[in-house]
Amino acid sequence: MSVATLALRNGRVWCGYGLPIAQAVAIHGNRILATGSDDEIAALTGPDTKVVDLGGRLATPGLNDAHLHLISTGLIQGWVDATAAAAPTRDALYDALRKRAAETPKGAWVLGRGFDQTRWPDGQMPTADELDAALPDHPVALVRACGHITIGNSAALALAGITADTPDPDGGVIGRAGGRLTGLLAENAADALRAARPAPTLEEIIRAIEAGGQLLARFGITSCMDAAVGQIDGMTEIRAYHLASRDGRLPVRVWATLLGDPGSSIVEPCHDAGLVTGVGNDMFRIGGVKIFTDGSAGGRTAWMTRPYAGQPDNYGVQMLPDDELFALVDRYHGMGYTLVCHGIGDAAIDQLVRAYERVRAADPDHGFRHRIEHCGYVDDALNRRMIAAGILPAPQQVFIHDFGDGYVAVLGPERALNSYPIGTWDRLGMKPSTGSDSPVCSPDPFPNLHAMLTRQTINGTVLNPDEALTAEAALRAYTEHGAYSTGDEDVKGRLLPGMLADIAVFSRDLLTAHPGDILNDTRCELTVLDGRIVHDLLEGAA
The missing domain is CATH 2.30.40.10 (Urease, subunit C, domain 1)
Structure with missing residues (x-):
C-alpha cells in the first residue's frame, strides 16, 4: 500500500x-x-x-461550478461594481461611475457590470441620457447582471457606429424611443459596442484566468465549465488557456465550451487543430459547443411562448430560426462535439429539444450528453422529451436567490414560482448540476446552496418550495452531477480511491x-x- x-x-x-x-x-x-x-x-x-x-x-x-465565464470573471475585477450590494440605487451607481471617471483619462472607457433594474425602486433601465449627464467626457458601457443587455452612453454608441437609423441586427434589439437611441442594446446588438472597446492583451487574458481561478479556489470550487470561450477575443482565449496550463497559472480545472454562434464561432479553427470534445488533460479539456438561442428572463429577452407581464407584444428574443439552429446542431454533433446550448425561455428550450431530438433520431446510439444551459422554464412534457433524448439540464440555482423577485415582476407569480425546477429534475433522475454563471452572479456557493435548500429569494420570497432539495442532494448537484455533466464522473465528484x-x-x-x-x-x-x-x-x- x-x-x-x-x-x-x-x-x-x-x-x-x-x-x-x-x-x-x-x-x-x-x-x-x-x-x-x-x-x-x-x-x-x-x-x-x-x-x-x-x-x-x-x-x-x-465543488464543480457547471456553468460560468472564467475569463470574464477575472477581467471584470477592475470594472465598476454595479451589483445591488455595491450600488443599491441608480444614484449610487452613477456616483460610483463618476468616481471611476475622475480616475480615468478623458476619452478612455468606463466599464461597469452587475446592475439589475428590478432591484431598484422604480424598476427602470438606465439610459444613455442619464449616463451622458453623469459622465460627459467618457464612453461608458454598463452591462446588466445577466450579460444580455448593455447600456451605452452617446460617446460609446458613436464609437460603435450605432445611430438611430441603425437597423436591429439578427438576434438583437437596439433600444429607441421617440426616434432617439435609449442606450439599450440587447443580445447581438451589443456586439458592436464590445468591438469598439480595446481588446485585452494575451497576458491580460492569462491574468484573468489566473485571478478567476484563484477566486474559485477560495470558495472550494476546484472544477468549472467556462461557457462560450472565444466570446471576448476568439482563438486568443484558447492560446491563453494552454499557456496558463503550461506555466502553472491555471488554478482550477476547466472544461472549455467553445462559442459556436454564426459569425463569431471558433469551432472551425478548433476542429482543424483537432480540438474536439474530450481532448486535453485533467486540468484543461475541450468541452462542448455553445449556441445562444435566446436571452434572459430578467432582461425580458428570454424567448417565451407567452408574453411578459405588462408587455403583451413581447415574447423575448429568438436568436436563430429553426433551420439555422438545426443545421448548426447537426454539424457540430457530426464534428464530434457535445452541444451545450443556451436556452432559458420555454420556447427556446422547445427549439433546442427539437434540435437534439433530430440528432437522437439520426444517431440513436450516440454517447454525447447534450445539455441545455440554464433551462429556466419547462413543463412536464418538455422534461419527458429531454429524458427520452438524453438531454441534461444545466441550471444555476443562485438565479432564484439573486433574481427571483425580478422573475415575479416580469413574468407574474404563476410562471416565476416554477423557475429552474431542480427538485423535479432530481426526482426524475435527470442529474441536474448547478453553477453561478459568474460574473452574472458571484461564484460564492453559499447563496446557491441556500437557494437549493429553501427556494428563497434575497428578499425572502419562496418560489415553490416543492422544488427544494435536501442538503445531500444539493451537494450532489454541486459535485457528482457537475462531474457527470462533463463526462468525468469516474474521476471526480466523489471521494473514492483512485x-x-x-x-x-x-x-x-x-x-x-x-x-x-x-x-x-x-x-x-x-x-x-x-x-x-x-x-x-x-x-x-x-
Missing part, C-alpha cells in the same frame, strides 16, 4: 451521495488513496506525510447547518486541488 503524501484527519468527510461519512482521507500524489477512520488513515501515513487536523469540520469533494484528490473543507457542516447560517456565516477554509493545498485558512495544521 502506498504511503499518503497528504492526510486530512479528525473531520466529517462526505465522500458522496449515499456513501458513509468518514473521519479522514488519505491522498497519494494527486489521487485519493483511502477514506476511513482516523486510525485507518493513520496507518497509511509516514514521516513525510503532511497531516491536517480538520477539527471536526466537514470535508467534501471539490479519484482525483480535489477536496473542500467548510467552517460549517453543510449537511446539518441551518440554511440561514450557510448563507450568512459559512466560509471555505481549505481547498485541495490535484492533491495540493491551494487555499488554507485553517490554523494549527500539523
Whole structure:
C-alpha cells in the first residue's frame, strides 16, 4: 500500500451521495488513496506525510461550478461594481461611475457590470441620457447582471457606429424611443459596442484566468465549465488557456465550451487543430459547443411562448430560426462535439429539444450528453422529451436567490414560482448540476446552496418550495452531477480511491447547518486541488 503524501484527519468527510461519512482521507500524489477512520488513515501515513487536523469540520469533494465565464470573471475585477450590494440605487451607481471617471483619462472607457433594474425602486433601465449627464467626457458601457443587455452612453454608441437609423441586427434589439437611441442594446446588438472597446492583451487574458481561478479556489470550487470561450477575443482565449496550463497559472480545472454562434464561432479553427470534445488533460479539456438561442428572463429577452407581464407584444428574443439552429446542431454533433446550448425561455428550450431530438433520431446510439444551459422554464412534457433524448439540464440555482423577485415582476407569480425546477429534475433522475454563471452572479456557493435548500429569494420570497432539495442532494448537484455533466464522473465528484484528490473543507457542516447560517456565516477554509493545498485558512495544521 502506498504511503499518503497528504492526510486530512479528525473531520466529517462526505465522500458522496449515499456513501458513509468518514473521519479522514488519505491522498497519494494527486489521487485519493483511502477514506476511513482516523486510525485507518493513520496507518497509511509516514514521516513525510503532511497531516491536517480538520477539527471536526466537514470535508467534501471539490465543488464543480457547471456553468460560468472564467475569463470574464477575472477581467471584470477592475470594472465598476454595479451589483445591488455595491450600488443599491441608480444614484449610487452613477456616483460610483463618476468616481471611476475622475480616475480615468478623458476619452478612455468606463466599464461597469452587475446592475439589475428590478432591484431598484422604480424598476427602470438606465439610459444613455442619464449616463451622458453623469459622465460627459467618457464612453461608458454598463452591462446588466445577466450579460444580455448593455447600456451605452452617446460617446460609446458613436464609437460603435450605432445611430438611430441603425437597423436591429439578427438576434438583437437596439433600444429607441421617440426616434432617439435609449442606450439599450440587447443580445447581438451589443456586439458592436464590445468591438469598439480595446481588446485585452494575451497576458491580460492569462491574468484573468489566473485571478478567476484563484477566486474559485477560495470558495472550494476546484472544477468549472467556462461557457462560450472565444466570446471576448476568439482563438486568443484558447492560446491563453494552454499557456496558463503550461506555466502553472491555471488554478482550477476547466472544461472549455467553445462559442459556436454564426459569425463569431471558433469551432472551425478548433476542429482543424483537432480540438474536439474530450481532448486535453485533467486540468484543461475541450468541452462542448455553445449556441445562444435566446436571452434572459430578467432582461425580458428570454424567448417565451407567452408574453411578459405588462408587455403583451413581447415574447423575448429568438436568436436563430429553426433551420439555422438545426443545421448548426447537426454539424457540430457530426464534428464530434457535445452541444451545450443556451436556452432559458420555454420556447427556446422547445427549439433546442427539437434540435437534439433530430440528432437522437439520426444517431440513436450516440454517447454525447447534450445539455441545455440554464433551462429556466419547462413543463412536464418538455422534461419527458429531454429524458427520452438524453438531454441534461444545466441550471444555476443562485438565479432564484439573486433574481427571483425580478422573475415575479416580469413574468407574474404563476410562471416565476416554477423557475429552474431542480427538485423535479432530481426526482426524475435527470442529474441536474448547478453553477453561478459568474460574473452574472458571484461564484460564492453559499447563496446557491441556500437557494437549493429553501427556494428563497434575497428578499425572502419562496418560489415553490416543492422544488427544494435536501442538503445531500444539493451537494450532489454541486459535485457528482457537475462531474457527470462533463463526462468525468469516474474521476471526480466523489471521494473514492483512485479519484482525483480535489477536496473542500467548510467552517460549517453543510449537511446539518441551518440554511440561514450557510448563507450568512459559512466560509471555505481549505481547498485541495490535484492533491495540493491551494487555499488554507485553517490554523494549527500539523
